Amino acid sequence: MDSLKRILNLVKRELTVPFALPNKSFFGDKNTYSSSGRWLFWTYSFPFLMGLVDCWWQSSSFTTAKGILYGGLFTVAFAFMIMREYLKKTNRAFVILLPASVQEKFAAKIIAYYVIIPLTMLVGCTLGYYIGALAGGFITNGQANFAFDWEFFAKVFNFSSISIGLMCMSALFLITSFVKNEIVQVILGVAVILLLMSLSLLASGIKGYADWLDFSSDIATYVVYPLISLMLLTGSYIKLKRERA
Amino acid sequence: MEFNLTRTVNVLTRKFYTNRKSFLIFAGIFFLIMSVVHYMGCRTAGIIIGGENLRLNAVADVLCFIIVAGIYPFAELTEKKNAVFELLYPASRAEKFAIDFLTAFIILPISIIVIDMLALYAGSLAGKIYFANKGLTYSLPYFSNIFSQFANWEYADWMFITGGVIISFLGAVVFKKYRLLKTWVGTGIILFAVFIIGAIILYFNYKATGYWFPYTYSTNGYFNEATGQMVYETAVYHNGQKLDYIPWFFNRTIWTVVVQIFFLCLLCLSWLRYKKERA
Known part of the structure; x- marks a missing residue:
């Protein structure tokens, strides 16, 4: 039970701290929770922007299932972040001091990057793209002719x-x-x-x-x-x- | 993340003030070259299609976007003395990065387009004088027409231009000396390596199957009388045999998204690199 608790704590840390190490912020300040929110905001704003561009500028390539693709690719791109703390000696030393075993640290990484990030990315990016596409449709046609492209969805997912x-x-x-x-x-x-x-x-x-x-x-x-x-x-x-x- | 607009504008003004000579020289040279290019354009096109050739030279402009993005951002980091001094600027890391980002992606491209516009009018004016000496009239460019070369470009073109600027920008953070040269020689080497590996893989495919490319496609168009429109159909062949489905890698949308995310990652990498440098 203790081990599970430690793993969950580490997962929480994985999702917040690599993006905001103490005094070294990525997209946020020292408050790790708000920084995590901002990090998500920046990630989701990209599919939103692309949805807007697609349906505003290029009204022909109207594929709302594209959000899934953004989510999937972002998940893969975030894999570059898995060992981020190990890039710097000071951060590496800091990780050693975390009160958990190597197995627990590894398990936390797997849960964070193979389960939680993919799920949040897939849901968030799809939603982001969808909202962007709707907004783009409204700007171009005054109405949102939203249609989910199942064929594309099946191809990607x-x-x-x-x-x-x-x-x-x-x-x-x-x-x-x-x-x-x-x-x-x-x-x-x-x-x-x-x-x-x-x-x-x-x-x-x-x-x-x-x-x-x-x-x-x-x-x-x-x-x-x-x-x-x-x-x-x-x-x-x-x-x-x-x-x- | 600390972000204050006043501070950002102050440091931006400082950046442009300290580099003013360099900016002016670059602008002057670009203006002169483009004036000559547009003047020659007037002369070759002549009065027959006057107005048609009078537009911005998009290729030269884009090349210039890519070059300046590798020269001006993070210029302080190239010398140790200036790099230390830059640390003391009263602005946060994010603000300083935002300034260089704005410079490379918005301010300099807009300035280049404005200079090209001025050069276009100067070149056309010279052309007008040249034709007036021969007793011919020559019209100056219509403002509505001069951006037509940019307007013809497609989404993919814009994406690759942005990509070029992003690569130059990343190179500007990564390298200290001969930044632009190192960036593009490095990119060239990587692209060449990818090309060689691709060629080797295709050669093995040729050896095994007799076809260079495992997948090929052709597009045929026919006239649909019911709708009165041309219909285009793409057929994909797998080693000479027609497939009844289209494989995923023939989907343009997928590649568009992959390239977008790749360039976004490079942009994030330049921020991380800058962050590490200024830690």
Whole structure:
């Protein structure tokens, strides 16, 4: 029970502090709760703005399910933040002092970045885009001709894309555990994601030979990609454990 | 986050005041070059299609947006002495970042467009004199027409221009010396590496299947008599075989969002980098 309590405390910290370390604010002040709110505000305002632009400037590309896509991609992008405290020596030392075991710290990271952030991002970005699209529609036509694009939704939000997203996040988790420079992290992260995508595309070209790598095949979606994610996560855990040793 | 408009404006004014010589020289050179370009434009187009060519040179302007975004923001950080002095400015980190952001993304682009407009009128005036000497009339540009080259651009064009400015801006925070050069040489190397990896992957695909690209597409149009409109259909081929569905990566919306978020991440990265630098 104590362990659960500690994990929940750490999760709360994960969601607020990396964006507002003591005296070092990201989008907020020292009050971590309000800063967390502001961070969410800034994230959601982007899909809102894009919804507004899409339906105001480009009334043709009217896809309200696009919010889901923003949510998913933001989730992957936030994976760069997983090991943020480890970029600086002082913050790293501060993390060591947190009263919890390495396992608990790792579990807190997984809950925060693999459960809570994806959910808040998907709901918030969809809502943000929806409100923006409505506002854009009102400005252009004086009315909101809102229609949810189910076809697009199904294309974006299926187990295959969730599986790929998880694998990309795990790859970023591993990269941020090892590399301590933000620029190199971004370059490596984008390169690895591009490589994974190209390999998958290549596998889809030679059907029947490398189905296990092709993300449109079931074996890749349900077995191979989750396995790769698990391996990458294990790597990250081992690194985290060594870092705390 | 501390944010005060008065302080921001004060530091912004200071930035422009201290760099005034550099700004004036840059503006002067740009004005001269663009005047000559527009004057030559008048002469080649002549009086036959007068008014048609009289518009801003969007390509040159955009190139200039990208160049200035790599030169002027965070100029204080390039020298240790100035960097220390900049720490003492009575403004918060967020305000200082906002000033450089405004400079690169709003003030300088607008200034460049204004200078190009002035150069356009100056060049056309010179053209008018040139034609008057030959006894011909030449009309000055109509204001409603001069932005037409920008108006033709699509959403994707604007996105990549913003992306170019964002990359220059990021380079300006990351590098200390030869910032613009290092940024674009670095970007070039990364793009080249991606191209090489892509080429290798495609080569393997060619070896395995005989097709360079696993997926190709063609768009065919036919006239629909019932509606009286042209209908365009895109067919996707997978190694020569037509597919009855369109794969996700042929969806333009997806790529638009991916690129948007990538550029947004780069912008966030420049803020994080600045934050770390000024900690």
